[in-house]
Amino acid sequence: MRALKFLIPVGLFVILAGFLFKGLYLDPREVPSPLIDKPAPEFALTQLDKPEQTIRRTDMLGKVWMLNVWASWCEACRDEHPYLVEFAKLKALPIYGLDYKDQREPAQAWLAERGNPYDASLFDQSGRVGIDFGVYGVPETFVIDKQGVIRFKQIGALTPQVLNDKVLPLLRKLNG
Amino acid sequence: MADPRRPALAALLAGAIALPAFAAEAPASAPAASAAASQAGAKYEAPAAHLTAADPALEARMLAITGELRCLVCQNQTIADSHADLAVDLRQQVREMLQKGETPDQIRRYMTDRYGDFVLYRPPWKATTAVLWLAPATLLVIALLALVVVIRRRARLADDQFEPEPMLDDDAAEPLDRPGTLA
Numbered sequence: 001m002r003a004l005k006f007l008i009p010v011g012l013f014v015i016l017a018g019f020l021f022k023g024l025y026l027d028p029r030e031v032p033s034p035l036i037d038k039p040a041p042e043f044a045l046t047q048l049d050k051p052e053q054t055i056r057r058t059d060m061l062g063k064v065w066m067l068n069v070w071a072s073w074c075e076a077c078r079d080e081h082p083y084l085v086e087f088a089k090l091k092a093l094p095i096y097g098l099d100y101k102d103q104r105e106p107a108q109a110w111l112a113e114r115g116n117p118y119d120a121s122l123f124d125q126s127g128r129v130g131i132d133f134g135v136y137g138v139p140e141t142f143v144i145d146k147q148g149v150i151r152f153k154q155i156g157a158l159t160p161q162v163l164n165d166k167v168l169p170l171l172r173k174l175n176g
Numbered sequence: 177m178a179d180p181r182r183p184a185l186a187a188l189l190a191g192a193i194a195l196p197a198f199a200a201e202a203p204a205s206a207p208a209a210s211a212a213a214s215q216a217g218a219k220y221e222a223p224a225a226h227l228t229a230a231d232p233a234l235e236a237r238m239l240a241i242t243g244e245l246r247c248l249v250c251q252n253q254t255i256a257d258s259h260a261d262l263a264v265d266l267r268q269q270v271r272e273m274l275q276k277g278e279t280p281d282q283i284r285r286y287m288t289d290r291y292g293d294f295v296l297y298r299p300p301w302k303a304t305t306a307v308l309w310l311a312p313a314t315l316l317v318i319a320l321l322a323l324v325v326v327i328r329r330r331a332r333l334a335d336d337q338f339e340p341e342p343m344l345d346d347d348a349a350e351p352l353d354r355p356g357t358l359a
């Protein structure tokens with residue numbers, strides 16, 4: 001028994017090393033959102049290409065929809081955009097953009113150049129709606145259910161893998 | 177002659193003091209290191225709104241609150257001292273909330289409703305943070321108990337159970353007395 005005493009510090013070291021090793025593979029930028037399974041915040045924003053038309057949270061109730069936060073100044077949005085354009089062709093669910101802290105003209109030019117996957121884009125110039133959605137790293141994507149509850153959030157660019165493995169199964173569940 | 181137990185005791189004391197410090201430091205340094213490693217991803221680059229506060233008292237209150245909130249964009253800075261666009265907006269948000277007469281608690285709730293407890297540099301006391309708060313004190317108590325047990329056990333040993341003190345003094349001083357040996 002006494003001879004095995006040296007194993008105690010070794011054991012403690014192994015446990016500590018295990019935690020630190022696990023820590024190497026955690027992404028500190030992915031902060032779990034407290035908004036998951038909470039009602040989406042209220043908003044009333046004009047459309048990017050139709051400044052006279054306002055879309056409100058209540059307009060969206062009754063359907064499962066996707067809110068994709070983007071901006072023409074956002075580098076990572078450029079990587080994500082082709083996947084979103086392809087995904088929109090499936091017509092799996094309505095996709096709405098939230099044009100975050102942007103200007104109308106460069107944003108519309110950006111969509112004209114790269115394709116427009118959105119049923120409509122909400123124009124959030126001040127970024128207040130973005131703050132209410134807890135946006136901190138554009139692009140971000142939310143899936144909101146028929147009751148207006150946020151069911152999914154992706155921080156950073158969407159990939160085909162995320163769309164196929166997370167968004168589509170969730171959609172089947174919410175619509176099923 | 178010096179007490180032969182002295183070096184052993186000194187080493188033990190040093191170990192007991194260092195143990196809780198190490199234990200408290202290790203988990204905290206892990207996320208910090210990986211945060212620095214993964215600076216990839218989206219950053220805010222939109223032109224910043226230039227907002228100035230006319231009221232120094234309000235500004236001081238705003239800075240006191242935002243100085244304890246983490247900026248989500250550059251995670252090792254506070255909202256008070258970050259230049260990220262989101263931090264600029266949030267500082268303005270806090271100014272407006274203070275002007276409306278909202279309390280620091282209401283403002284902190286506004287932030288945690290959106291970004292979670294992660295924004296609080298002072299984590300709240302709850303079930304999931306109990307280990308975080310209790311670990312340093314627990315480890316200190318364990319270390320002190322171990323120290324007491326070891327000292328008591330050693331106090332009962334006879335002097336000849338200890339190895340004689342090595343003659344460190346002469347060996348250690350020698351190289352310093354000879355000029356030229358230190359490159």
